[in-house]
Amino acid sequence: MNIRLSKTKYLNGLQCKKLLWYIYNEPDAIPEPDATTQAIFDQGHLVGEYAKKLFPNGVEVDHSETFEAGLRQTRDLISKRVSIFEAALTYKRCYARADILEPVADDNWDLIEVKSSTDLKDVNYHDIGFQYYLYTGAGLKIDKCYLMCIDNSYVRKGDIEPCKLLKKIDVTDEIKTSYSTMVENNVAEMVKAINSKTFPQIDIGAHCNEPYDCPLIDKCWSFLPERNVFFLYRNNKLPMTLIQEGVFELDKIPEKYEISAKNQIQVDCEKTGKPYIDSQKIKEFLDTIQYPAYYMDFETFASAIPMFDNSSPYKQIPFQFSVHVVKEKGTKPEHFSFLADGTDDPRPEFMAKLKNVMGTKGSVIAFKASFEMYILNKCAEVLPEYQQWVDSIDERIIDLLQPFSDFAYYHPQQDGSCSLKKVLPALTGKSYDDMEIGDGGTASAEYCRVTFTEDNKDKKKVRKLLEEYCGLDTMGMVDIVEQLYSFK
Template sequence: MESDNKIKDTILSKSKYISGIQCLKYLWYLVNDPDSIPPYDDAALFRFQQGHEVGEIAKKLYPEGVEIEHGNDIGTELKIAEIMTGLCSHEKLSGSSGLCKTGEKISATERIPLFEPAFSYKNSFARADILVPAEPDLWDIIEVKSSTSLKEINLHDISFQKYCYEGAGLKINRCYLMYINKDYIKEQDTVDPHKFFIMEDVTEKADFLLPDVESNIRIMLDMLNKKSCPQIKISTNCYNPYDCPLKEACWEFLPKRNVFELYRGKGLAFSLYNRGIIEISQINETDILSPAQKIQQMAADQEKVFVDRDNIGRFLSRLKYPLYFLDFETFATAIPRYNGLRPYQNIPFQYSCNRIQSIDDNCRQNFNFLAENDGTDPREQFIESLRETLGYGCGSQELYDGSILKQPEGSILVYYESFEKNILRELAGSFPEHAPWIEHAISRIIDLYEPFGKFYYYNPLQKGSASLKNVLPALTGISYSGMEISNGQEASVRYLDITFLKDSEDKADKEYIDKIRKDLLDYCGLDTEGMIFILRELYKLVND
C-alpha cells in the first residue's frame, strides 16, 4: 500500500520523461539521488540560455499571446491554464483577492495563444511552449527547439505533452515542432521570426508514439519506486540523444585500452562489448575494420608506440620555412549577433600564431589577436590583424587588380585544417576585398593533424584519438590539465560571458574580465606552442 501511494504521488515532468526514455538509471538518480549527478558545466548552461532566447523569439510570432507565470503555486498555475483554455470557470479561483484579480483578467480574454500553460494528468505534468487556439474549440501544440533539425527525441517530447493535455481535457488539433532555419541570414538589427523558424507538422508521428506513453510512464514509476537504481548496461544511449551526466561514472569500470578507444569504431565497439570482448587485445583479427584500428591493436598487444618514419619524413619534407603555427577560437550563437550571419555560424574572435625560422629556432615570434569585449563584430579587425601576421601587410605585398604580385612564403601549420579553412573562406565571402590574400593563405596551409589522423604515429596513451588534446600529452608529456580554460567550448563561452554579460565599468567585473582575457591568451597560445613541440618530436622520430 505504501509503495502504491508513493507511485501515486510521483509526478513526471516532460523533461524527466525524456530522461527516462534515454536511460532509466539516469532518471532514478535524477529523482531519488540528484546530489550524485554532476552539476552542469558552463557549456551546458550556455546551451540552456540559447534555448531560452530562441523561445523568446518564437513568442513574437504570436504578439497577442499571454505568458502564464509559474514557479510559486502549481495548483494556481494549473487552474489559470484551465480557465484560459475554457476547461473551468473563473469562480474556481475564488477565495483570494490576488487570485480573483488574475482570474478576472483571464476571464475577460478571448481564446488567445498561451505561453507555457501547465496541465497535469495522472502522473504527468507538462508546460507547452506555445498553445495556439484552433477553431472551434481545439488547440495546437507548438514545441520550440533551438536545433536546426527535427530529432526523434523531440517526437517523444511532444507525444508526452499531447498525452498530458488530452488527459487533462483539452482537445488537441495538431502538433508542431518549430526549429531554426539553418539558411536564415540576419538582414536587420532584429531577427525576423517568420524567416528564422521552420514549423513542421508532426501530428502523425506523435500519434504513432502516443499509445506507448502511459506504459512508459508506468515502467518509469515502477523503477523509481525501487530502493536501488536499476543496473543498465552502457550503450549508445549514454551519449544519444544527449550526453548523459553519469557517463563518466557508468564507464569507469572499463580497463585501459578498451574497445571503446577504437578509432572511429563506436558501432564496432558496442558489438564487441555485447559479445564480452572488452579489451582491444582480445579482438579477433577478422573483426578489425580499418588499417588504423589494426595499428591500434598491434600497439596495444605489443605495448609500444607505432611509428611510420617514411610517411612522417614525407610529411616533413613538404614544409617550407619560415613556419607559421596558427589556431583560431570562435563563438557561435543560435540567434545571429550581427547582420549577414546564419544561425550557429562560427565567428572568429581570437587567434594565436607562432613563427619560427627553423625547427631549432628558440627565438620564435608570437603574434596574437583577441577581440575587444565591446560586443561589436570582431571579424574585420581579426582579418586586418591576421593579414599582417601572415605576411600580407602593406609593406610586404603589392596589389594590382586583385592579384598578389609579391607573395609571402612559409607553410602555415594548423591542426585539423577543415576548421581554419572554413573560417577563412567564410571571411573571404563576407569581406571580398580580402579574398585574394585569404585564398593564397589557404594554399599555404598544411595540416599537422595528418601524421596522427593517418596513423603515421600512434601511442596507446592517445586512447584512439588524434585530437591535439590527446596527441600533445602522449607525444610530449605536456597537457592542458590545470589550465583555467582547457578546450574550445570553454573559450567560446567565457568570451561571450565577458562580452555580453559583464559590465567593464564595474570594478569586480573588470577584474574578472581581465582574468578571462589572460586565460584566453594562455589557452590559445598553448595550442600553437604545443604544435611546435609536436613538430620537434616528429623530427626526432625521423632522425633517430
C-alpha cells in the same frame, strides 16, 4: 511513491529507466549540469523569448506561486481562448507545460514546441507526443502539432526578425498516428521501474549518449579499466560487442575479431607501451613544409541568435588567433596574436590583423586545417575583399593532423585520439592539464562571458588565460613538427 511524470522525465525514461530510477530514488547521485549544458539551456530560453514575439497577444502563465495556481490560471486562460505560454496541465500521472498553445478554429488548439536546435529529431517527436497525449487527455482539442526551431539559413540584417529566425515544422501526422499512442504504455512501464526497490539492470551502451549525454556516465561506466576498448579509433560498434563478451582491456582483444590496420597499431602499441613510427610517411609529410612556416590557430564562438549583421545562427565567429612564425627550420619562432575586445563584430579586425602577419609565401600549418579554412572562407563571404587572399592561404595550407590521422605516428598515450590535446602531451610532454582554460569550449564560453555579459570582473585575467591557451596551441604545433623531424 506519488509519481508525477513531467515531459523531461518522460524523455529521461525513454533514454534509460535506470537514469529515471535514480532521478526519483537517489536524486543526489545526479550531478548539477556543467557550464556547457547550462549554456545550452540558456540559449533555449533566449530562443523561447523570440518565439513568444510571434504571438504578441499571448499571455504567460505565472508559475512563481503554487503548482495548483499555475494549473488554475491555465484553465482560466484556456476559457478565454488566448495564446498561452507555458500552459500547465495534468492528466493521470503526467504533467507538462506547453511552450505555446495557440487557439484556432472550432475550439481547437495548435500545440507548438520551441527548440533551439536547427532540425527535427526523434526525441522532439516523443516530447510533442507526450504533450499531445496529456493535453487531449485533459480535454483539449488539438488540431496541429508543430516544432518551432531555428532556421540556420537566416542571415541577420539589423534587428532580429523572429519570423525569419524561426521555422515551423508540422509533425501532426506522426504525433497523432504514432508517438502519442505509445505514451500510456511507456508511462506505465516507467512508473513500474521507478517504484522498484533497486534500479533496473541496464547495460551501458550507445543510449548513454543518445539523445543526450547521461549525467550518470561516470557512475555507470566506472567499472571499465583505465585503458579500455572504447579507445579504439573510429570504431563505434566493436567496443560494445567486446564489453558484452567480457573483454574490457585494449590489449586483451582476442584475435578472432577483425580490426582495422589503425586499430591494430593501437593494440600493438598498447601491448609494447611504445609508439608506432612510420618514418617514410613522416618524411613525406615533413617534405611538404616550406619555410617560412606559419603555425596558425583560431578560437571562435557561435550562438543560436546571431549577434551581428551578416551572421547566421550557430555560425562560428572568430575572436582570436595565434600565429607562430618559424623563418627557417630549427630557428626560434616569432609570436603574433590577436584577441578581440568590445562588443562589435570581431571579423573585420580579425581578418585585417591576420592578413598582416601571414606573409605571402611559405607554408601555413594548422591542426585540423579544414576548420581554419572554413572560418576564413566564411569571413570572406562577408568581407569579399579578402577572398583572393584566403584563396592564397588555401594554396599554402598544410594539415598537421594528417600524419596522426594516417597513423604515421601513434603513441599509446593518445588514447585512440588524434586531437592536438592528446598528440601534444604524448609527443612532447607539454600538457593542457594545468591550464585554467584548456579547451576550445571553455575558451569560447569564457570569452563570451567577459565580453558580452556583466559578469566580467575577472576580464583581465580571462584574457591573459586565453592568450596563453591559444599560444600553446600554435607553439605546441611548432614542437610537434620539431619532434617529427627527429623520426625522419
